[in-house]
Amino acid sequence: MNTLYHYPLSPFSRKVRLCLGEKKIEVGLVEERYWEKDADFLRRNPAGKVPVLKMGSRTLSDSTAICEYLDETHPTPPLFPKNAEARYEARRIVGWFDDKFYHEVTSKLIGERVFRKVMGTGYPDSTNVKAGAKAIKYHLDYMAFLLDQRRWLAGNEMTMADFAAAAQLSCLDYTSDVDWNRHEVVKDWYAKIKSRPAFRSILADEVPGFQPGAHYADLDF
Known part of the structure; x- marks a missing residue:
């Protein structure tokens, strides 16, 4: 196993x-x-x-x-493109979400609102929470910019870039920290990826002391 x-x-x-x-x-x-x-x-x-x-x-x-x-x-289905330029773009966007998005948004919202309590390290820092809430707008705007030109974040095929982004956003969606009405194209993208079988176990997650938003597991949110 x-x-x-x-x-x-x-x-x-x-x-x-x-x-x-x-x-x-x-x-x-x-x-x-x-x-x-x-x-x-x-x-x-x-x-x-x-x-x-x-x-x-x-x-x-x-x-x-x-x-x-x-x-x-396990090359099937492939999550990185074969073409070098397309593979570079997928890796670039993975890096964007793993590094920039995580440090500017996830660590400030989930880190303060959830992990401080879970780890017993005190109360949320409101300055960090406000900074994260402001930064996510910029990132959603950037996603909309990409998705206005492509079917998926790194191109016209789903790649690891989409899973890297969805992993971050699904954590924030658990605590209702994503304004899905900001860009319809981003909401449509998330609805597509959220409906994939790979997402099922994630939508069943529960963290004691923190209830997910009512729409969290709803595929037609």
Whole structure:
């Protein structure tokens, strides 16, 4: 049995779960409170981060490295284009959401509103929350700019770029922090990707003490 050590509202865990689901790779989920720095978990990944994927005798860490490994070892369906320029664009957008979006938006909204309570590190910092709420508008505008020119974020085929973005946005959607009415084209994109079978386990996630928004699991939101 393959095992994924994850945390439900970790966007990087969700990105790997979406990749696994799209490729129909069966995996058991083990929730990992990685901030507690459990010795067994640190042996799996000395960086102390989720996700960690155990496949047979291999233990894999880092969400981007895991997804690229899965795409190379399980090439159907492909999540990175074969063309070098298209592959570059997909990787660029993955990097945008894993780095820029995460630090400017997710870490400030989910980090303050959820993880401070879960980790017991105090009350939310309202300055960070306001900064995240402001920054997400810019990112949604950028997504709309891309989607006005393409069917999907990196081109006319769905790629890992879409899963990287959806992983971040689905965490924020759990706490109702996405204004889906800002751009119809972004809402339509999310509705398409949200309806994929790979998304089903994510829509069933629940974090104790935090109820998802009423529309969270609704495919016709």
